[in-house]
Amino acid sequence: MKEKLVTSKKKASDKEIYQEIFDAILSFRLRPGTKLTEENLSTIFNVGRNTIRSALLRLSQDHIIEIIPNKGAYIASPTVKQARDILEARKLIEVAIVKDVIKHATTNDYNLLRQIVSAEQDNIIEEHMVEGIQLGGDFHLMLAKISKNQSLERIVTTLIPQTSLVIVLYEQPDTPKCSHLEHFELIDIMEKGEYGAAAKMMYDHIHSIEARLNLDEKETSNDLMHVFKQR
Numbered sequence: 001m002k003e004k005l006v007t008s009k010k011k012a013s014d015k016e017i018y019q020e021i022f023d024a025i026l027s028f029r030l031r032p033g034t035k036l037t038e039e040n041l042s043t044i045f046n047v048g049r050n051t052i053r054s055a056l057l058r059l060s061q062d063h064i065i066e067i068i069p070n071k072g073a074y075i076a077s078p079t080v081k082q083a084r085d086i087l088e089a090r091k092l093i094e095v096a097i098v099k100d101v102i103k104h105a106t107t108n109d110y111n112l113l114r115q116i117v118s119a120e121q122d123n124i125i126e127e128h129m130v131e132g133i134q135l136g137g138d139f140h141l142m143l144a145k146i147s148k149n150q151s152l153e154r155i156v157t158t159l160i161p162q163t164s165l166v167i168v169l170y171e172q173p174d175t176p177k178c179s180h181l182e183h184f185e186l187i188d189i190m191e192k193g194e195y196g197a198a199a200k201m202m203y204d205h206i207h208s209i210e211a212r213l214n215l216d217e218k219e220t221s222n223d224l225m226h227v228f229k230q231r
Contacts, residue, residue, distance in 0.1 A: 011045070011046050011047050012045045012046070012047060012051075013051070014051050014052075014054035014055040014058060015055075015058070017041070017045050017047070017051065017052065017055035018055045018058045018059055020045070021036070021055070021059060021064075021065075022059070022064060022161070022164075023130055025064070025075060025164070025165065025168060026129075026130045026133050026134070026164055026168065027129070027130045028168065030075060031075065031168075032075045032076060032077035032078075032165060032168065032169055033074060033075060033077045034074065034075045035072055035073070035074050036056065036065060036072070036073040036074065036075065037072060037073075038052045038053065038056075038073075041055075041056075056073050059073075060073070061158075062157075062158055062161045062162075063076055063158060063161065063162050063165075064076060064161050064162075064165065075165075076162075076165055077165075077169065078162065078165055078166050078169065080170075080215050082166075083166040083169070083170055083213065083215055084210075084215060086159055086162050086163055086166055087163070087166070087206055087207075087209060087210045089155075089159060090156070090159050090163065090206050091202075091203050091206045091207065093152055093155055093156060093159070094140065094143070094144075094156065094202050094206060095199045095202050095203055096149075096152060097143055097144055097147045097149065097152055097156070097202075098143070098186075098190060098195065098198045098199050098202050099195055099199070100146075100147035100148060100149050100152075101143055101146050101147050101190055102190050102193055102195055102198065104146060104147065104148050105146050105190065105191075109146050110187055110190075110191050112142065113139065113142060113143070113146075113183075113187050114184070114187060116135055116138050116139050116142060117135075117139055117180050117183040117184055117187065119131075119135050120132055120135035120136050120138075120139065120179070120180045120183065121180040123135060124180060132180075133164060133167070134164075136179050136180070136183070137160040137161075137163070137164065139183050140156060140160055141153075141156060141157060141160060144156040144157070163209070166213065167209070167212075167213070170213040170214050170215055171212055171213055171214075172212060172213065172214050175212040179205070179208075179209070182201070182205045182208065183205075185201060186198060186201050186202060186205065189201055
């Protein structure tokens with residue numbers, strides 16, 4: 001499959017190329033498993049291969065693509081098990097983050113969180129789903145930043161893009177997207193200092209993402225021994 005991106009006359013930075021590719025994934029213009037060739041991307045973005053390699057490295061570090069030696073770069077395709085593992089990790093980590101947010105957050109922090117969620121809501125209402133998904137991720141990233149736990153922040157920074165890939169692959173069609181309402185509710189609970197309620201709300205919130213996914217399909221395998229082991 002060729003990359004479905006529009007050739008640009010303006011030279012882009014590696015950060016801009018990263019965002020362009022990620023946006024294309026979230027808007028279903030690029031599907032998991034698509035090969036990303038340096039030659040095509042250099043032409044599309046009007047930049048040298050070093051810039052493309054830098055962008056691909058960034059994407060690889062965030063587990064958005066896989067770089068396979070002697071084969072090239074491919075948009076990652078998390079398996080059902082990996083999808084479950086990603087969401088389970090987020091439950092554990094973000095419940096811990098909630099406690100630190102309550103401990104450290106200021107009034108300005110809560111106001112900033114509400115601004116992010118308001119923008120998320122506006123984009124979802126206007127059916128700008130890519131922007132809505134990214135702002136939803138920004139909300140969780142900001143929580144991690146406010147927590148002042150840099151180790152947890154680094155982990156969440158890698159899990160958020162992976163979650164977006166999982167949603168692209170496995171979300172059931174026509175499922176309601178009410179994450180912004182849950183985000184507003186979570187902010188209110190945290191601001192009141194109700195840690196137990198906030199922790200439960202965060203766990204339930206991540207679980208609701210999982211509930212919108214079709215993770216019941218049986219995995220396929222490229223391992224011949226595995227495929228024919230019952231024969």
